[in-house]
Amino acid sequence: MAEHMGSWTPDKKNTDFADLVISATSASGNLYREGLGMIASENIVSPMVQKVVCSDLHGRYAEGLPYKRYYQGCGDFDTIEELGIKLAKQVFNAPFANIQSTSGTVSNIATLKALANPGDSITAVSTADGGHISHARMGAVGLRDLNLSTYPWNEERMEPDIDASIDLIREISPKIALFGQSVFLFPTPLKELADAAHEVGSTVVYDGAHVLGLIAGGCFQSPFEEGADVMTGSSHKTFPGPQGGFILSSSEDEKFQRRLNNAVFPGTCSSYHLHHVAGKVIALAEFMEYGQELSKNTVKNAQAFGAALAAEGFDVLAESRGYTASHQVLTRHGELDSGAGAKAAKLLEDAGIITNMNMLPGDTKAMTPSGLRLGVQELTRVGMGTDEMQDIASFYSRVLLKGEDPAYVKNDVREFKSNYQVIRYCFNEDEISGYPL
Ligand SMILES: Cc1ncc(COP(=O)(O)O)c(C=O)c1O
Known part of the structure; x- marks a missing residue:
């Protein structure tokens, strides 16, 4: 057994391993209870979502679609999933929703499987420009064996260069024109690009993993109105649900919808984590009540944070565009490829502020x-x-x-954070005060 296993020593018993996991889980909870969680892909879930995620559903199976199952015992879950599909259609204003996929990546794998065949071509944002690994040959695009071409990038505006990307789409006629990023400060100029893609017969897929909540709250862009045929995404970033995925479509075509459903089950999932599906349905219901306000405040806070960092003297990207139109802010801490982002992230962690280093335009080393x-x-x-x-x-x-000792700042961060222990924008917000175990 490896030496690096936490506090493992040869005299440990199996129950000690379990205790170690419980205490590390609890310590991880404490880190976020006392510190500032600022990783752009993360969130916390409401008390009611926590309840169903820890329910008996976590061990159950329900293959198929509501009322068309392979197993008995699914009647109650049929009620949950049927309701969830209805709410997802409403929240995302889409005629089709699949709420089964277990993550944003699985949503992308399933969508690529449904809409393209090996050897087909695809256009997407390069990972160097903020595209996600599932848009790359190393990820889902490679898994489906698609030929990838990446959009020329406008570094100033942090978005695809419109004219050059239209030229690329016209030249390649991709089976899928995929849009959306992990580094996602500003809406994609989707209307122009989707028009070009449709002209050459492409299906337009918008990966809204990061910005799904902002989109549903009417605070980012409206991909379906701007030409997306399919929108994929995670259920746990700006959409404040448990970890999981969504696939949504503007298509009314039942054959097209069936292809998407079949690509999730049996295409990519057998069990699809029913406890998380139930959590997503509660999050959808909560979002209908609080989502607009949550999204509006999220974007307002990001813009205020960008301006506040700049006022402190930080190099905040995209000043000319107001720093951000999403939940994200990007800062530069030194020369390209210098590792200055990694050093900054570590110092902040020592002060109880959890962030991630990130490549910026011009960086070449992750x-x-x-x-x-x-x-x-x-x-x-x-x-x-x-x-x-x-x-x-x-x-x-x-x-x-200012070079203050992070350990000293950490005390002030803990004191500051002690005033923010209740999860808001949800039902029963006082039921579990603060962060889970
Ligand atoms: C654009 C984009 N797509 C997909 C994903 C994958 O989502 P998940 O972590 O839910 O698999 C991410 C994750 O951050 C992302 O940024």
């Missing part, structure tokens, strides 16, 4: 990038507003610009 990608969606969820964004920018400044 492990030594110059930047940070920061997200404010989780802090918004616990009730923080624009004033708190100023406070947090000043913590960043103390650690990264």
Whole structure:
């Protein structure tokens, strides 16, 4: 057994391993209870979502679609999934929804399987420009053996270069024109690009993993109105549900819809994690009540945070466009490929602020990038507003610009965070005060 296994020593018993997992889980919870979770792909779930995610459903199976099952015992879950499909159609304003996929990546794998065959071509955003690994040969695109061409990029505007991308789409006539990124500050100029893609017979897929909640809350862009045929995404980033995925479509064509459903089951999933599906349905119901306000405040906070960091003296990207139109902010901490982003992320972690290093335009090495990608969606969820964004920018400044000891700043971060322990924008917000185990 490996030496690096936490506090393992030869005299440990199997129950000790279990205890180790429980105590590490609890410590991880504490990290976010006492610190500032600012990773743009993460969020926390409401008390009611926590309840169903920890329910008996976690061990059950329901292959197929509601009322068309291969197993007995699914009647109650049929009620849940049928309701979830209805709510997802409403929340995302789409005639089709599949709520089974177990992650954003699985949604993409299933969608590529449904809409393209090996050897077909696809256009997407390069990972160097913020595209996701599932859009790359190393990920789902390679798994389906598609020929990838990436859009020319406008670094100034942090979006595909419209004219050059239209030329690419016309030249390649891809089976799928895929849009959306992991580094996603501004809406994709989708209308123009989708028109070009449709002209050459492509299916337009928009990966809204990061911005799904902002889209549903009417605060980012409206991919279906702008020409997307399919939208994929995660259920746990700006959409505040448990980990999982969605596939949505503007198509009324039943054959097209069946292809998407079949690509999830049996195409990519057998069991599709019923406890998370139930959690997604509760999150959808909560979103119908609170989603617009949550999304509006999330974007407002990100813009305030970008401005506050710039006022402190940080190099915040996209100043000319108001820093951001999403939940994300990007900062540069040194020369390209210098690893300055990694160093900044570590110092912030020592101060109880959890972020991730990120490649910025011009960086070429994922492990030594110059930047940070920061997200404010989780802090918004616990009730923080624009004033708190100023406070947090000043913590960043103390650690990264003024050279204060991060351990000392950590005490102030803990004190600050102690006032934000209740999960907001959800039903029964006082039922479980704060973060789960
Ligand atoms: C654009 C994009 N698509 C897909 C994913 C994958 O989502 P998941 O982590 O739910 O598999 C991500 C993850 O961050 C992403 O940024």
